[in-house]
Every structure is written in C-alpha cells, then in structure tokens.
Amino acid sequence: MKSEKNTEKVLGYEDARKKLLKIVNALESEEDVNLEESLKLWEEGNALASYCKKYLEEAQKKLEEKTKE
Secondary structure, eight states: OOOHHHHHHHOOHHHHHHHHHHHHHHHHSSSOOOHHHHHHHHHHHHHHHHHHHHHHHHHHHHHHHHHHO
C-alpha cells in the first residue's frame, strides 16, 4: 500500500489529481477489474485523495494568513 508520504515525494498536486481521476474512472468503468486489483486501486486512490485534501487545506491556510497581513 502506498502511503501519503510516498505519494507526496513522487507527485505534485496536479499529477496526483490526474492519477486519482484515472483511478476513479477505472473503478467506475464497466471493464473487468478483479477484486484484488480494485482493492489496490482503491487504496492508492484513498492515499491520493488524502494527499490532495491536505495540499488544498495547507494552500487555503496560507492564503488566509496572507490576507490577514
């Protein structure tokens, strides 16, 4: 299972988001994806979603700090 820290080291926000969208599309498609592969995709997607959420929260915090100055 890929951790959020590994995701952060390898991908920037935009790349992580693109990869997450590909995973969502693969899981939602009607193609045959076995259970094991689905679980791996879900785990990776979950790590990517957490990373993206954290990234956006930190960006929002920085913007709020800058507007208070």
